Amino acid sequence: MRQTPLINPKGTRATAPKKPRQGCSRLQAHLRVLAFLLGGGLLAACGAPVKEAAVTPAAPTPPDCQPAAEDDPVVGNWLNKRQQKGVTGELRTLFTLKADGSMLFTEQLKRPRQPSQGINESGCWSREGQSVVLRTYTSNGVPVDIDDPIYTNRYRIGALQTDELLLIDAFGQELRTQRTSPGYRLPF
Numbered sequence: 080m081r082q083t084p085l086i087n088p089k090g091t092r093a094t095a096p097k098k099p100r101q102g103c104s105r106l107q108a109h110l111r112v113l114a115f116l117l118g119g120g121l122l123a124a125c126g127a128p129v130k131e132a133a134v135t136p137a138a139p140t141p142p143d144c145q146p147a148a149e150d151d152p153v154v155g156n157w158l159n160k161r162q163q164k165g166v167t168g169e170l171r172t173l174f175t176l177k178a179d180g181s182m183l184f185t186e187q188l189k190r191p192r193q194p195s196q197g198i199n200e201s202g203c204w205s206r207e208g209q210s211v212v213l214r215t216y217t218s219n220g221v222p223v224d225i226d227d228p229i230y231t232n233r234y235r236i237g238a239l240q241t242d243e244l245l246l247i248d249a250f251g252q253e254l255r256t257q258r259t260s261p262g263y264r265l266p267f
Contacts, residue, residue: 141216141225144180144203153211153236154178156263157244157256168193172254173265174213174246176204182213187265197265202230209236211246 147154157174168190175183182204187197202216215223215230223230234254237245242258 139225145205146180147178151206152239153206156259156261158259159254159256171265174256180204184213185265210234211236
């Protein structure tokens with residue numbers, strides 16, 4: 080852009096003051112617009128209604144366990160070790176049926192040269208005629224939906240002796256268990 084000569088009151092030539100660069104004024108204008116929009120956005124956010132958090136109903140509280148009948152021969156720790164078709168390794172199941180009606184159910188897959196994998200469940204157990212009913216309330220330390228039938232397992236008692244208990248599950252699979260010491264736990 081050419082500058083036009085100006086004549087000042089003294090009669091000398093002067094040049095017009097330089098105009099600011101066009102790029103800078105555009106940048107400044109954009110920054111002003113951006114600041115305005117951000118400020119307006121903050122004001123709008125402050126005045127926005129607050130949404131209340133969705134209230135999820137509390138999970139049903141598991142009922143208290145009912146104590147087993149006095150001197151019930153099923154009370155104790157019962158261990159089953161078995162091979163299952165299609166599974167590499169040995170399955171170990173430990174039923175801990177306590178006199179207060181609480182139970183622990185631990186199932187573990189033991190494979191050579193690999194760490195054991197397993198599940199630990201707790202809840203209540205009861206006798207219903209010739210059956211043992213396990214009701215799981217926590218699985219691996221997490222509360223479960225106690226209304227879901229998958230967490231209720233019924234085993235028919237096929238045979239019961241002092242140190243042996245034959246349990247038959249709903250699918251007809253026989254679990255031949257041996258009584259173990261009261262504090263026995265499956266080794267990992």
